[in-house]
Amino acid sequence: MRDLYMFLTGPGLIVALLVFFGGLAARALLYVQGLDWKLDRVAYIPHFKQGLKGAAQSIYRWLIPFGTHGWRKSPFFTVGFFAFHFGVIVLPLLVAGHAVIAENLLGFWLPHLPPAAADFFTLCAIGGAGLILARRIALPEVRHLSTWRDYAVLGLATLPLLSGFLAARHFPGYDYWLLLHMVSAEALLILAPFTKLSHIALFFMSRAQLGMDYSIKRGGDYRGTSFPW
Amino acid sequence: MPQGSLCNREPIKTEEALKTLLADKGGVVYYKEMEELDVDSDLLWSMLKKTCKSRTRTWLEICARCGMCAESCHFYRVNERDPEQVPAFKIQSTLGEMIRRKGRVDNAFMRRAMDYAWGRCTCCNRCGTYCPHGIDTGVMFSYLRGILFAMGFVPWELKIGSGMHRVYKAQMDVTSEDWVDTCEWMEEETCEEWPDLKIPMDVKGADVLYTLNAREPKHYPEDVAQAAILFHLAGESWTMASEGWEQTSLAMFAGDWEACRLQVQNVYDAIERLRPKLVIGTECGHAHRATVVEGPYWVGRPDGKPPAPYIHYVQWLAKMLREGRIKIDPAKKIKEPVTLQDSCNYVRNHGLARCTREIMSYIAEDFREMTPNRENNYCCGGGGGLNGIGRYRKERNKALMTKRDQIIATGAQLVIAPCHNCWDAIRDLEEEYQLGIRWSFLKPLIISMAVIPDHLKAAAEDFVNEA
Numbered sequence: 001m002r003d004l005y006m007f008l009t010g011p012g013l014i015v016a017l018l019v020f021f022g023g024l025a026a027r028a029l030l031y032v033q034g035l036d037w038k039l040d041r042v043a044y045i046p047h048f049k050q051g052l053k054g055a056a057q058s059i060y061r062w063l064i065p066f067g068t069h070g071w072r073k074s075p076f077f078t079v080g081f082f083a084f085h086f087g088v089i090v091l092p093l094l095v096a097g098h099a100v101i102a103e104n105l106l107g108f109w110l111p112h113l114p115p116a117a118a119d120f121f122t123l124c125a126i127g128g129a130g131l132i133l134a135r136r137i138a139l140p141e142v143r144h145l146s147t148w149r150d151y152a153v154l155g156l157a158t159l160p161l162l163s164g165f166l167a168a169r170h171f172p173g174y175d176y177w178l179l180l181h182m183v184s185a186e187a188l189l190i191l192a193p194f195t196k197l198s199h200i201a202l203f204f205m206s207r208a209q210l211g212m213d214y215s216i217k218r219g220g221d222y223r224g225t226s227f228p229w
Numbered sequence: 230m231p232q233g234s235l236c237n238r239e240p241i242k243t244e245e246a247l248k249t250l251l252a253d254k255g256g257v258v259y260y261k262e263m264e265e266l267d268v269d270s271d272l273l274w275s276m277l278k279k280t281c282k283s284r285t286r287t288w289l290e291i292c293a294r295c296g297m298c299a300e301s302c303h304f305y306r307v308n309e310r311d312p313e314q315v316p317a318f319k320i321q322s323t324l325g326e327m328i329r330r331k332g333r334v335d336n337a338f339m340r341r342a343m344d345y346a347w348g349r350c351t352c353c354n355r356c357g358t359y360c361p362h363g364i365d366t367g368v369m370f371s372y373l374r375g376i377l378f379a380m381g382f383v384p385w386e387l388k389i390g391s392g393m394h395r396v397y398k399a400q401m402d403v404t405s406e407d408w409v410d411t412c413e414w415m416e417e418e419t420c421e422e423w424p425d426l427k428i429p430m431d432v433k434g435a436d437v438l439y440t441l442n443a444r445e446p447k448h449y450p451e452d453v454a455q456a457a458i459l460f461h462l463a464g465e466s467w468t469m470a471s472e473g474w475e476q477t478s479l480a481m482f483a484g485d486w487e488a489c490r491l492q493v494q495n496v497y498d499a500i501e502r503l504r505p506k507l508v509i510g511t512e513c514g515h516a517h518r519a520t521v522v523e524g525p526y527w528v529g530r531p532d533g534k535p536p537a538p539y540i541h542y543v544q545w546l547a548k549m550l551r552e553g554r555i556k557i558d559p560a561k562k563i564k565e566p567v568t569l570q571d572s573c574n575y576v577r578n579h580g581l582a583r584c585t586r587e588i589m590s591y592i593a594e595d596f597r598e599m600t601p602n603r604e605n606n607y608c609c610g611g612g613g614g615l616n617g618i619g620r621y622r623k624e625r626n627k628a629l630m631t632k633r634d635q636i637i638a639t640g641a642q643l644v645i646a647p648c649h650n651c652w653d654a655i656r657d658l659e660e661e662y663q664l665g666i667r668w669s670f671l672k673p674l675i676i677s678m679a680v681i682p683d684h685l686k687a688a689a690e691d692f693v694n695e696a
Contacts, residue, residue: 031283031287032283034286035282035284036282036284037531037533038526038529039282039284040282041523041527042526042533043525043531043533043534046531046532046533047532047533058363062361062363069358069359069601069605070297070301070358070359070360071361073300073301074297074300077297081361140310140312141296141305141310141312141315141318142294142295142296142299144312144313144315144318145296145315145317145318146294147294150294196290196291198290198291199362202287202290202362203291203361203362205287206284206288206291206362206363206364207362209363210357211363213365216533217522217533218577218578218579218580219579219580220580221580222544222579222580222581222583223580223582223583224583227358227604228603228605
């Protein structure tokens with residue numbers, strides 16, 4: 001058990017992080033490499049500066065809860081979505097337990113959240129995942145669209161939250177929760193570049209592309225403001 | 230059957246082929262042949278590999294299937310919220326599946342894909358603005374149309390339409406001779422009321438080159454005259470071109486990209502030949518999209534711009550009213566409640582919402598916005614070529630319901646629709662649902678409200694006296 005723990009917090013973690021960051025960076029690079037101004041019909045390079053403005057707006061507006069027509073139209077989903085995504089982004093970076101591992105690997109402490117705050121955000125994120133799942137099952141238009149992959153991705157992303165929470169609160173079976181937490185989290189890191197989780201990077205690429213499309217080609221010259229997402 | 234005599238992978242290139250296809254009324258034989266049409270999977274897969282690049286592949290891959298696009302789609306709303314009308318479902322089950330199967334799809338699959346690409350999407354691009362990932366399903370359906378066209382699975386009317394562009398350089402059988410004759414005839418007719426009015430043809434170096442929709446000379450020649458009257462009123466130095474005058478592109482609706490390129494090249498050649506300072510297109514949405522927004526890319530212009538500044542009619546009109554070159558008689562402003570249709574092609578997709586509002590501020594006393602409006606407005610229900618496809622008439626008539634309800638909610642009985650497609654859809658909407666509404670382009674309204682300057686009045690009086 002101890003060896004496994006040492007592996008998962010040492011070399012295993014390093015490999016998972018390398019695959020995660022390397023893989024996602026590669027996906028982002030390949031995305032840009034595969035853009036084609038003629039096929040996409042967007043003159044990216046000649047109007048690059050104008051395009052960047054549109055890209056930034058297109059990303060920024062969608063990162064604000066209720067910041068777009070789309071978010072406002074689906075308030076239930078918006079709450080679940082942001083509760084979940086805030087948790088999965090912030091917690092891995094700011095949980096005290098992770099700071100310990102970071103110290104072992106890097107040799108210095110990172111700032112971290114007080115345990116109560118970490119618990120709060122974890123529960124919000126788990127609640128958010130629950131809302132997302134409930135919506136996926138309850139709404140016919142979403143259920144009909146969903147494939148096993150969509151459920152699997154949500155499950156894979158929620159497992160580290162759930163197991164991490166149980167381990168941090170020292171629930172019975174602590175060792176197993178901790179192990180499950182590390183295995184599921186590292187599986188998630190490793191699978192991210194190869195599954196729909198690639199949206200961690202490709203969300204930004206795709207949003208930026210459409211932002212550029214609207215600001216370079218589809219009316220950026222006339223609208224006066226950025227596209228009213 | 231490998232390839233039918235009418236339904237096949239070859240685009241229409243000759244007048245003879247065009248007439249043969251037209252003679253098959255309603256495409257009865259054409260669609261019968263389509264049921265047997267071979268799918269060349271290798272060709273399909275090689276096309277997909279060559280043209281389906283990271284943008285589209287990423288869209289298809291990262292779609293979270295969250296269904297946020299559902300409510301944004303006018304088809305979904307009017308079809309009892311059928312889950313099969315959700316944009317993400319529509320594209321995933323057609324283009325997405327085609328790619329996942331590496332092109333190994335059968336005839337029934339292709340026909341279903343055709344029914345979805347033309348009968349369940351008007352390429353209005355509204356869903357793309359509701360997707361957190363920025364997945365523009367309208368763009369993908371347009372791409373899919375191109376793939377289907379190349380494989381021979383395209384609605385009969387659009388195969389004809391793209392053939393018209395290839396044969397006549399216009400969406401209808403209007404030759405350059407017909408076109409020039411129509412302009413001469415309209416000049417003669419209009420001169421009776423506007424003595425010094427000219428419809429100049431092929432004038433080099435004029436301030437303005439005007440391009441339009443072939444339907445105007447073919448079916449509504451008075452629209453050509455109205456454009457001439459307004460240029461005359463504004464004192465504009467303008468011209469038309471005997472070649473390259475047709476701005477529309479049914480080829481764009483068909484997905485016949487080569488015909489798109491040929492068509493828009495005609496217009497750009499006219500621009501290069503006549504060197505106007507400015508080009509103005511008529512009150513048409515898709516013509517603007519085709520020639521101003523997408524056209525530069527079809528002909529491979531790296532800056533994505535036409536060879537000269539090219540604006541929509543509403544941009545010119547807003548400027549004329551703003552600068553007082555056309556003045557509105559306050560007594561003649563529209564007094565009744567009036568609403569405005571935002572064309573997807575130049576409002577959502579080219580940012581011209583402010584121009585039409587500015588025009589409304591000069592001409593209407595009780596302007597009522599539809600809800601939602603501007604970039605967020607719904608398609609009229611007949612966009613993307615759907616108006617013209619007999620096979621999907623039922624779907625189209627249903628698709629009009631969203632616009633019908635939007636119009637009713639404004640309480641207005643007059644709808645201004647500065648777009649040929651929207652104008653048609655709203656006309657058909659009245660025929661189908663009988664709301665008692667009227668609809669109009671801007672040109673005739675402006676002429677009826679404009680102040681006629683003294684020097685033009687004097688010319689008219691002289692003309693009457695001489696006669």
